[in-house]
Amino acid sequence: xxxxxxxxxxxxxxxxxxxxxxxxxxxxxxxxxxxxxxxxxxxxxxxxxxxxxxxxxxxxxxxxxxxxxxxxxxxxxxxxxxxxxxxxxxxxxxxxxxxxxxxxxxxxxxxxxxxxxxxxxxxxxxxxxxxxxxxxxxxxxxxxxxxxxxxxxxxxxxxxxxxxxxxxxxxxxxxxxxxxxxxxxxxxxxxxxxxxxxxxxxxxxxxxxxxxxxxxxxxxxxxxxxxxxxxxxxxxxxxxxxxxxxxxxxxxxxxxxxxxxxxxxxxxxxxxxxxxxxxxxxxxxxxxxxxxxxxxxxxxxxxxxxxxxxxxxxxxxxxxxxxxx
Numbered sequence: 001x002x003x004x005x006x007x008x009x010x011x012x013x014x015x016x017x018x019x020x021x022x023x024x025x026x027x028x029x030x031x032x033x034x035x036x037x038x039x040x041x042x043x044x045x046x047x048x049x050x051x052x053x054x055x056x057x058x059x060x061x062x063x064x065x066x067x068x069x070x071x072x073x074x075x076x077x078x079x080x081x082x083x084x085x086x087x088x089x090x091x092x093x094x095x096x097x098x099x100x101x102x103x104x105x106x107x108x109x110x111x112x113x114x115x116x117x118x119x120x121x122x123x124x125x126x127x128x129x130x131x132x133x134x135x136x137x138x139x140x141x142x143x144x145x146x147x148x149x150x151x152x153x154x155x156x157x158x159x160x161x162x163x164x165x166x167x168x169x170x171x172x173x174x175x176x177x178x179x180x181x182x183x184x185x186x187x188x189x190x191x192x193x194x195x196x197x198x199x200x201x202x203x204x205x206x207x208x209x210x211x212x213x214x215x216x217x218x219x220x221x222x223x224x225x226x227x228x229x230x231x232x233x234x235x236x237x238x239x240x241x242x243x244x245x246x247x248x249x250x251x252x253x254x255x256x257x258x259x260x261x262x263x264x265x266x267x268x269x270x271x272x273x274x275x276x277x278x279x280x281x282x283x284x285x286x287x288x289x290x291x292x293x294x295x296x297x298x299x300x301x302x303x304x305x306x307x308x309x310x311x312x313x314x315x316x317x318x319x320x321x322x323x324x325x
Contacts, residue, residue, distance in 0.1 A: 009143040013155045016139045020156060023136065028163075031117050031133045035066060035168050038115075039087040042068040045076070046093035047101050049150040050157065054093045057161035064165055065174040073101035081108050090116045095137060095153050097125020106130050119157055135160055196285050197278040199322050200299045200312030207231040208310065209244075211266040218244055218265050227315050230296045233269045239308035240298055242269030277302045278312060286319050 035042060042061055046054035054070055061068035071080055081104075084090075090109050094102055097120035109116050110130065118131035121138035128134050137160060143151040207225040209218050211233060222231045222244070233242035248268060252260050260268060276285050276297045285297055299312030 005145075009151065012141060012143040013152050016152045016156050017159045019140075020160060024163075027133055028135060031135060031164065032167050032171065034089060034115050034117060034133060035061075035164065036171060038066075038089040040067070040085045041083075041088045042066055042091055043071050043084065043088055044068060044091045044093070045071045045073050045102065045105060047073055047099050049154050050093040050095060050099075053154050053157045053161065054091070056158060057091070057093075057165065060162060060165045061168070064169040065172050066165070066168055071105075073099065073105050076108075077101075077104045081105065084108070084112065084114060086112060086114070088114055090114055091119065092116055092127060092131070093119045093137075093157060094125070094127050095121045095150065095157070097122035097127035099127070102127065119160065121153060135164075194282040194322055195278070196276055196280050196282055196297075196299055196314055197312070199282055199318045200278065200314045201226050201318075202299075202312040206310060206313055208234055209265050211235060211241075211264065213265045214261075215263050215265065215268060216261045218268075219249070219261075222246065227296060227313050230313070231265070232273070232298050232310050232313070233265045234310065237309075238306060240273060240275065240300070240310045241308075242266070242271050243273035243298070244269045245296075273298060275300045275308075275310070276314070279303075282314075282319055282322060285314055286316075289316055289319075 042058070044054040044058035044061075045051070051070070051072060058068040058070040069083065071083060090105070092102060092106065097118070103126070106116065106127065108114075115132040116130065117133050117135065118127045119135045119137050120127050121136070122128060123134060123136060123138070137153060137157045139152045139156055141147065142149065142153060205226040207221045207227065207230060209221050209231050213221075213233075218231050222229055229246040231244045232240050233244065235241050242265070244265060248270060249260070252268060274288060274292055274294060274297055276288060276299055278299050278301050288297060289295060295316040297314050298310040299314055300307055300309060301311050
């Protein structure tokens with residue numbers, strides 16, 4: 001019984017949304033144009049459930065490149081109408097279109113010449129008649145068994161609000177980088193804003209040795225720096241030409257090379273090590289590490305006179321700590 005009731009609710013709400021796909025027309029396009037031409041804020045307003053849906057629509061607009069805020073009609077008449085500016089736009093939501101709390105705000109918008117987009121299920125209502133453009137949110141039935149609680153109507157309103165916001169997003173050319181700028185605390189923001197330079201080890205933390213450094217000193221460098229288990233080998237021009245890892249040492253020892261500690265770095269290094277530019281996204285460093293099954297990357301600055309000189313070192317653990325992955 002419970003599953004059947006849940007399916008009934010989902011079916012009613014899903015069908016209501018799909019039906020709205022069939023009736024979208026030029027009025028919706030004009031609403032998009034109003035939002036695109038708005039030089040100020042999109043102020044979203046509604047009472048009760050309409051207000052809660054409106055707050056979500058406003059939040060979505062703001063996070064996708066359209067400055068917006070939610071204003072309660074009840075609070076607006078006690079001084080909060082002061083948030084309006086002449087270049088703002090009002091998105092008013094009321095299923096019945098006759099919310100008494102909304103009337104003063106609509107009057108204010110009319111006096112100030114502020115455009116109004118109405119989202120209402122009553123196209124003959126006061127709200128619809130006072131609006132610049134109307135989005136029809138009418139439905140055939142609420143999913144509530146009592147036909148009282150806003151269910152289908154609120155779902156349809158939210159879906160149409162998302163349709164507005166996403167259409168505007170695409171028309172603005174709003175991309176992932178822009179999205180990340182507005183969400184620096186989220187995982188996407190971290191991936192798109194964090195560069196290699198932000199998380200690399202540099203300066204005295206770099207385990208660097210020369211070609212003729214004895215292997216016992218190489219091992220010492222590999223164990224005494226912040227990033228352990230690796231050493232970069234540089235030539236007389238300070239260019240990175242090789243790398244020694246703890247894996248390299250183990251492989252030579254497994255081959256029975258007991259004279260290794262008497263050797264030099266150039267005899268045991270791996271040549272042409274992978275590097276990454278300091279300006280690259282940390283996400284790319286993670287990709288390179290996974291692609292080549294390595295845990296460290298030396299960092300260079302390709303914009304300098306010596307683009308092969310190591311200026312930093314990044315370890316897989318640095319990326320994990322930065323929550324890039």
